[in-house]
Amino acid sequence: MLFKQFDLNYDRPAVTKTETGMSKHGQRVLITLRKMIANGELPPGERVAEIPIAERLGVSRTPVRIAFRTLEQEGLLRKGDRRGYTVRAITPTEIADAIEVRGVLEGLAARLASERGISLPARSHLIECLSTGDALFSKGFLTDEDMETYHDFNMRFHNTIIEASRNVAIEDALSRNDHLPFASVSSIAFNRDDMTGEFRRFNFSHMQHHIIFDAIDNGQGARAEALMREHANAALRYTQILGPTQDMPDNFTVIEREDTA
Amino acid sequence: MLFKQFDLNYDRPAVTKTETGMSKHGQRVLITLRKMIANGELPPGERVAEIPIAERLGVSRTPVRIAFRTLEQEGLLRKGDRRGYTVRAITPTEIADAIEVRGVLEGLAARLASERGISLPARSHLIECLSTGDALFSKGFLTDEDMETYHDFNMRFHNTIIEASRNVAIEDALSRNDHLPFASVSSIAFNRDDMTGEFRRFNFSHMQHHIIFDAIDNGQGARAEALMREHANAALRYTQILGPTQDMPDNFTVIEREDTA
DNA sequence: CGTAATCAAATTGGATCCAATTTGGCAAGA
DNA sequence: TCTTGCCAAATTGGATCCAATTTGATTACG
Structure with missing residues (x-):
């Protein structure tokens, strides 16, 4: 990372x-x-x-x-x-398109995980991710190091659900998005000059994680799918931040995973 | 082709x-x-x-x-x-997974096309595909040449909807599936020894095309999405035909588009 | 002055050569 | 006999060379 x-x-x-x-x-x-x-x-x-x-x-x-x-x-x-x-031009529109695709694919993963049931280790892993987030947000504020922690467990949360879907094609289809900036969970950005606002934003995302897990854990496939689709829209904010020139303002910090493939 | x-x-x-x-x-x-x-x-x-x-x-x-x-x-x-x-092992399960992903992605395309509205040329193209199919099935039986015609306009029907979605990421995400046998619209197979059964099967698919178009043309996004998802399951039949060794029986004919990319 | 043709430069793809790393076997010692 | 170490063969990746194709430019002719 x-x-x-x-x-x-x-x-x-x-x-x-x-x-x-x-x-x-x-x-x-x-x-x-x-x-x-x-x-x-x-x-x-x-x-x-x-x-x-x-x-x-x-x-x-x-x-x-x-x-x-x-x-x-x-x-x-x-x-x-x-x-x-x-x-190829990577316009905000293209990123928004990719985010919409990601929402649909991860929504499918959430629904399949709900319908097929998740394994005990996967369930524990998700709960651990949620607990980590709870500890983070219970402080009432976020530091830069917290953001790295968030990025880490956020990625693991999403990947765990994709694995739990037991549909290998989802990961393949998502792999293309992973190389577009800000279209995947592997990169997040936040405004260092507005950590209060960012706290509320990421806290909201984390709450979505909670209800997504709840839906999956209770076998509510349609609910899980809809929630995960909506959750992807959290990333749509980047298309507002990024101008047509893709210049990220200086007061923004970007955390991303180093690409390996 | x-x-x-x-x-x-x-x-x-x-x-x-x-x-x-x-x-x-x-x-x-x-x-x-x-x-x-x-x-x-x-x-x-x-x-x-x-x-x-x-x-x-x-x-x-x-x-x-x-x-x-x-x-x-x-x-x-x-x-x-x-x-x-x-x-990599291409098991029937993997193909089924890919078909499910395709259904979700094409479902998204159908919904977006419904919500955003399709252009007049795209609409004409879809109607032309439907008419071609109507002429084919009105005969009451199918020949081998008909199958090639079906394959052609079926591919154009699906691609037109994907283009009409005006979401370029969908095509990208689908491009991976296009290289898996029978996971995309670019390949179909039929049993020469049961053309009556195949007539009924492909006629059903064609009827689905009709109601998908109806939903899109009337701006019914959710309906179009659900129908397109279901429509993808028509390809699931191949996972039943193909055994674990991927041997296609001799009495089956495969039509596929020559891969270019 | 415009158009067409030919030639040169640039670019890409394939083949071959070379270096680096790994794998596997064989031998020697415990 | 089992383990360990070393050496050779195999495999992969990078660099360079060569051929083929395209682009563009200049020149000659209408």
Whole structure:
């Protein structure tokens, strides 16, 4: 997990995570390109060629070629008719679309988890996530560290329900959204200058978690589905914050999970 | 589009479609590997290495490497912990899961199309698809050529609704399913030895198309969504036909669209 | 002056070579 | 006989080279 400002420079030497055993260059190129697209360093509509990118990142064309295909699959690049790729525009509308899709898919997961019943370990895990949140919000305020805690158990809460659905296709369908900024649970943003407002916002989200669990735990599939759909709208706020240029204001902090795939 | 038996051999010299301007080898390798996985020529769980596949297909390792990444994104391959890829098992359960996801996503598309209203050209296109079907079924029986016609307008009907939703994320989320056999509208199968039964089955599907259009055309979003979800279950039949070995009986004919991406 | 044709530069895809890492076997010692 | 360590073979990823295709520009001709 990463805790950072949004507008940091991504040109750092990428020292982290050399222990994975995976190829160094390939992963780094992929992650770097994702971020360059996400923050507009590669403007939407811009044509990207292999050679300039390879030189810019200091690698050969091979890992760049691999990364381009992957980014095309992820929807971040679009291949032209004849030659080359262009950066796909990630507009607030597209993010809102992706959030709506996520709500529907996670709603399906919640309904299936309700109908099929969740395992005891999964249930315990969800309860643990809820308790962690209760402890957080019972203080009456939120710190920056609390936000990281929230981000962590929020992600686990959602992933647990997706697993509990026992429908592997849901995770596959969601994996595309995971690479769009702010369209998945793997990234949240909050305004450091309005922590009171953010407390109320995230507390509301947490209360939704409670009633979603209640619905699932009582086998109320339709209720769980509707609540989870509504819960996804909590992320719609980011489409209001982000302008057309995708500039995140300086007083916002972004927490996101480091992409691995 | 392709009209063929399911168990033909895919080792033919691949003469078709040289006019696309796209790379010959890369596309062919990708398509061939998809089919080899789909029909079990590469058994589930089997470890696939670059060199044997490259030699088997008569190309160098480069296009195979590209194809492996794409197939991993599509969910047909899974990469091992340390090295290599393994063929992901495509069980009837997984196909059923994917069909359920498709129903939910297309249901969302139908609801959005209802709520936002469809354009006049899209409406005309849907009506044209319905008329084509009416002409087909009014004969009282179906021929093999009719099935190809059905497959064609069925695909266009569904794609038109997805476009009419004006939510681009839906198409992205569905694109993964499109590569699973029988999980998308791009492939249908029918029993040549029971064309009477198939007539009734596809006629029912067509009637569903009618009421889905009616719901969309009247702005009944919830109804359209529910109907489209139910409509997806028509594909669930394939999970009954396909055994655990994914063997399609000889008396079944499969119509599927040639994969391009 | 405009249009078409040809040629050069750029870009992409495939093949091959090289380095790095892992896997598996074989041998030696406890 | 079992375990451990080392070496070789295999596999993968990156870099470079080569071929094919496209773009665009310049020139020549109408």
